[in-house]
Amino acid sequence: MTTTESSDAADRARRLQRVAELLAEAITPQEVLDAILTDGVKAAEARAGAIGVLTEDGENIELLAQRGYDASVMTGWETFPLSAEVPMSEVIRTGEPLFLASVAERNERYPALSEQGQDGHALVVVPLAVEGRVFGGMSLSFDRDIDFEPERREMKLTLARQAAQALARSRLYAAEQTLRERMTFLAEASELLSSSLDYNHTLSQLARLSVPGLADWCTIDIVSPQGEIERLAVAHEDPEKVRWAYELQDRYPPDPDAPTGVPHVLRSGEPEFFPTLPEELLDEAIGDDEELRRIIDELGLKSTICVPLIARGRTLGALTLIAAESHPHYTQADLALALELARRAALAVDNARLFGEAERGANAARALAYVADGVVLLDHDGRVHHWNPAAAAITGVGEDKALGCPVADVVSAWNALTSHVPLVPPGAAARPVTVPIVLEGRERWVSVSGVEFEDGTVYALQDVTEEHALEKTRSDFVATASHELRTPLAAVYGAVRTLRREDVELTSDDRAAFLEMIESEATRLAKIVDQILLAGQLDADAVELELTECDPQQVAAAVLESASVHVPESIDLDLDVDRAVSVRCDENKLRQVLVNLVDNAVKYSPQGGRVELRVRSSNGSCLIEVADEGLGIPSDERDRIFEKFYRLDPQQTQGVGGSGLGLYICRELVERMDGRLSVESEPGKGSRFTVELPLRR
Amino acid sequence: MRVRVEVAQPIRSTPLRRRTVSVGGQRAWRCDARSGTRPNPDSAGRGHANVRGGTARRVLIVDDERSIRMLCRVNLAASGIEVLEAADGRQGLELARKERPDLVLLDVMMPELDGWSVARELAADEETRDIAIVFLTARADPADRRLGEQLGGVGYVVKPFDPVTIGDFVEEVLVRLERGERDQLRRAISSERER
Numbered sequence: 001m002t003t004t005e006s007s008d009a010a011d012r013a014r015r016l017q018r019v020a021e022l023l024a025e026a027i028t029p030q031e032v033l034d035a036i037l038t039d040g041v042k043a044a045e046a047r048a049g050a051i052g053v054l055t056e057d058g059e060n061i062e063l064l065a066q067r068g069y070d071a072s073v074m075t076g077w078e079t080f081p082l083s084a085e086v087p088m089s090e091v092i093r094t095g096e097p098l099f100l101a102s103v104a105e106r107n108e109r110y111p112a113l114s115e116q117g118q119d120g121h122a123l124v125v126v127p128l129a130v131e132g133r134v135f136g137g138m139s140l141s142f143d144r145d146i147d148f149e150p151e152r153r154e155m156k157l158t159l160a161r162q163a164a165q166a167l168a169r170s171r172l173y174a175a176e177q178t179l180r181e182r183m184t185f186l187a188e189a190s191e192l193l194s195s196s197l198d199y200n201h202t203l204s205q206l207a208r209l210s211v212p213g214l215a216d217w218c219t220i221d222i223v224s225p226q227g228e229i230e231r232l233a234v235a236h237e238d239p240e241k242v243r244w245a246y247e248l249q250d251r252y253p254p255d256p257d258a259p260t261g262v263p264h265v266l267r268s269g270e271p272e273f274f275p276t277l278p279e280e281l282l283d284e285a286i287g288d289d290e291e292l293r294r295i296i297d298e299l300g301l302k303s304t305i306c307v308p309l310i311a312r313g314r315t316l317g318a319l320t321l322i323a324a325e326s327h328p329h330y331t332q333a334d335l336a337l338a339l340e341l342a343r344r345a346a347l348a349v350d351n352a353r354l355f356g357e358a359e360r361g362a363n364a365a366r367a368l369a370y371v372a373d374g375v376v377l378l379d380h381d382g383r384v385h386h387w388n389p390a391a392a393a394i395t396g397v398g399e400d401k402a403l404g405c406p407v408a409d410v411v412s413a414w415n416a417l418t419s420h421v422p423l424v425p426p427g428a429a430a431r432p433v434t435v436p437i438v439l440e441g442r443e444r445w446v447s448v449s450g451v452e453f454e455d456g457t458v459y460a461l462q463d464v465t466e467e468h469a470l471e472k473t474r475s476d477f478v479a480t481a482s483h484e485l486r487t488p489l490a491a492v493y494g495a496v497r498t499l500r501r502e503d504v505e506l507t508s509d510d511r512a513a514f515l516e517m518i519e520s521e522a523t524r525l526a527k528i529v530d531q532i533l534l535a536g537q538l539d540a541d542a543v544e545l546e547l548t549e550c551d552p553q554q555v556a557a558a559v560l561e562s563a564s565v566h567v568p569e570s571i572d573l574d575l576d577v578d579r580a581v582s583v584r585c586d587e588n589k590l591r592q593v594l595v596n597l598v599d600n601a602v603k604y605s606p607q608g609g610r611v612e613l614r615v616r617s618s619n620g621s622c623l624i625e626v627a628d629e630g631l632g633i634p635s636d637e638r639d640r641i642f643e644k645f646y647r648l649d650p651q652q653t654q655g656v657g658g659s660g661l662g663l664y665i666c667r668e669l670v671e672r673m674d675g676r677l678s679v680e681s682e683p684g685k686g687s688r689f690t691v692e693l694p695l696r697r
Numbered sequence: 698m699r700v701r702v703e704v705a706q707p708i709r710s711t712p713l714r715r716r717t718v719s720v721g722g723q724r725a726w727r728c729d730a731r732s733g734t735r736p737n738p739d740s741a742g743r744g745h746a747n748v749r750g751g752t753a754r755r756v757l758i759v760d761d762e763r764s765i766r767m768l769c770r771v772n773l774a775a776s777g778i779e780v781l782e783a784a785d786g787r788q789g790l791e792l793a794r795k796e797r798p799d800l801v802l803l804d805v806m807m808p809e810l811d812g813w814s815v816a817r818e819l820a821a822d823e824e825t826r827d828i829a830i831v832f833l834t835a836r837a838d839p840a841d842r843r844l845g846e847q848l849g850g851v852g853y854v855v856k857p858f859d860p861v862t863i864g865d866f867v868e869e870v871l872v873r874l875e876r877g878e879r880d881q882l883r884r885a886i887s888s889e890r891e892r
Contacts, residue, residue, distance in 0.1 A: 490768075491768065494857065498768060606808070
């Protein structure tokens with residue numbers, strides 16, 4: 001070995017060492033490629049270098065990077081087949097390095113290249129392999145012809161080994177990085193998808209999340225309930241372009257029968273993947289539309305992935321990823337990611353839809369649970385399919401007992417309840433029928449309507465017992481008022497008819513009795529008419545009061561005085577006054593109130609007894625009490641006696657007549673004079689009504 | 698309630714005439730009030746039409762209203778009918794059991810025992826079930842008429858009514874009962890409507 005040679009060797013070793021250090025520092029594939037193609041090429045004393053790797057499908061070689069070659073030479077060599085009869089293809093195929101001393105040798109070996117790069121010299125192509133697996137090749141071009149000695153060959157191979165290791169490591173790192181990014185992306189996407197049940201909104205956000213990391217363009221299309229394709233989202237980094245894309249969509253709506261693209265994916269449920277978008281596909285899509293060609297050219301579509309959104313066997317829509325101006329061509333890994341993304345998105349959409357349906361169902365159930373009307377759903381055999389809580393309350397039969405059973409078995413009164421209910425078809429106006437039924441010993445009035453539809457009959461039950469009671473009160477009033485009007489009228493009319501009889505000689509006593517009858521019954525008639533009119537005026541708030549200073553003791557005394565004329569002998573009337581007081585009120589109305597209370601006291605004391613009128617003052621109020629020892633008022637009716645038309649014993653089995661208006665009128669009048677009317681009572685012992693009026697200061 | 702009765706009777710100067718007797722019911726009352734239909738003084742006045750086999754008809758009037766009782770008493774007596782009076786349902790029932798009148802003029806809204814209950818008890822007792830019941834009431838509701846029919850009434854007179862014709866009405870009811878027209882009388886109660 002010569003000194004020069006040994007120093008050359010030492011130099012090469014140093015340079016190799018330097019490259020090894022640089023490669024060790026390089027982390028990303030780009031850094032590794034930079035290190036190889038600058039320092040590596042220099043260390044190999046080459047003028048230019050290039051690195052190619054097998055594509056994913058293993059059928060092509062993709063040139064990752066080059067340094068030193070003229071761009072014109074490299075045109076057309078970005079990707080070339082593994083099967084090509086060119087040095088790098090052969091090296092990668094065989095795994096054997098290739099050392100060509102000159103262009104002549106190259107041309108001899110590869111006649112196909114004899115037309116190209118004729119100004120070159122020596123060429124070395126070494127395989128890049130890790131653990132015996134060739135994944136690419138490195139070519140080195142020199143500026144002179146070189147007959148490579150073993151030592152120099154070994155140096156190139158060492159460089160190739162170092163490069164291969166570093167490149168493989170960096171690619172692994174990059175792949176890992178990508179994988180991590182994808183995992184992160186998927187995690188983010190999943191989080192996004194589960195964040196909201198508004199899947200339209202969520203999918204739009206998902207599309208936005210996908211750019212620019214996953215695509216230059218991301219679109220999401222959904223099949224509408226009507227079976228139409230709806231573009232749900234278009235995402236691009238530039239919002240201006242998104243707007244433009246929507247305009248484009250409007251101008252060129254998707255053809256549902258298109259052989260490729262979203263319609264095809266939606267029809268077939270299969271993904272569509274174009275690592276490189278074939279020109280002829282675009283040509284076909286564009287046709288003769290020059291405008292469209294300009295647009296497509298401007299878009300610069302490179303590679304697309306379109307995956308269906310499928311949940312439970314149903315294609316809900318499609319997710320499209322497009323690589324255009326910045327994103328690299330898509331790989332199988334991208335497709336896998338897109339499929340996974342689509343799977344998750346479809347699941348989320350499906351969940352959201354299911355939840356929506358469940359929620360609507362739950363809302364309906366909730367509504368049925370709280371609605372005041374009983375809702376009963378029966379099938380054609382009369383079995384209970386739905387029985388809401390109101391139905392349970394009205395019928396007294398719980399849902400647990402009713403569900404699944406023939407309704408007539410669980411509610412014995414069912415047929416009585418529904419036999420007169422006309423069943424109407426869906427959409428027709430329900431025709432409720434009000435029926436009385438006895439449930440658990442109580443009489444209930446239930447308004448029932450029924451709708452008959454395809455799967456059975458739905459009944460709505462409404463407990464109208466209260467309304468019915470009110471109605472009954474009214475009709476009781478009509479009966480009472482009718483009685484109260486008709487009885488004196490019968491007497492007056494009958495007396496006149498009898499007096500005018502020519503065929504009968506009446507005694508003078510009878511004549512006098514009939515005349516008196518006419519007078520008293522006419523008075524009675526006038527009184528009841530007055531009451532009905534006054535009640536009407538009170539309702540209309542049309543009663544005018546004349547408030548003056550008055551002495552309630554005098555009023556009370558006068559009322560007792562006139563009462564004493566007509567009360568039965570079994571009644572003792574008493575007046576008990578405290579000391580002179582003065583109130584501001586309408587004296588006539590106060591008299592009317594007291595007359596009514598005293599009349600009531602007498603009326604409800606059929607066995608006689610004491611009726612006492614007391615006037616006293618207490619705490620700034622004047623209290624006028626009317627107490628009796630009569631029938632009294634049951635406690636549960638005590639509040640209701642002041643209601644209009646309310647009467648104790650409306651059937652009058654106790655023989656106490658009245659309009660049902662007296663106490664209503666009394667309370668209304670007292671309250672209009674800023675007073676209060678209250679009652680205490682013990683059934684069988686008597687009642688005490690108290691008029692409380694503010695004392696005049 | 699209007700009962701159409703065809704009776705061949707001389708009325709005043711007209712020797713033979715079909716006569717309609719209307720008692721009770723607003724329509725009937727108005728109509729009678731205008732037309733002034735009266736019973737014939739020769740027949741009703743002396744009462745011989747209401748005496749059969751020498752025994753006078755006996756009518757129990759049960760009403761808590763003194764005025765109504767008096768109207769019935771005076772006018773029925775003018776038709777030769779013997780009148781019993783009770784001022785409430787309880788008393789009425791006792792009297793009916795004791796006296797067995799031919800007919801009861803029965804008020805509904807009364808103290809102690811209402812008219813419905815009296816009718817029920819009379820019908821439930823074998824001794825009193827044949828007594829004819831004519832309700833005389835202020836209750837004009839169709840539901841009340843139906844109840845009256847259900848409780849076995851053979852007449853339903855709504856107050857106000859013309860007491861002058863009550864005697865003829867009672868007689869007519871009794872005659873038709875004797876003819877076996879009980880069902881027709883009963884049905885007429887609820888089919889009659891106030892117009």
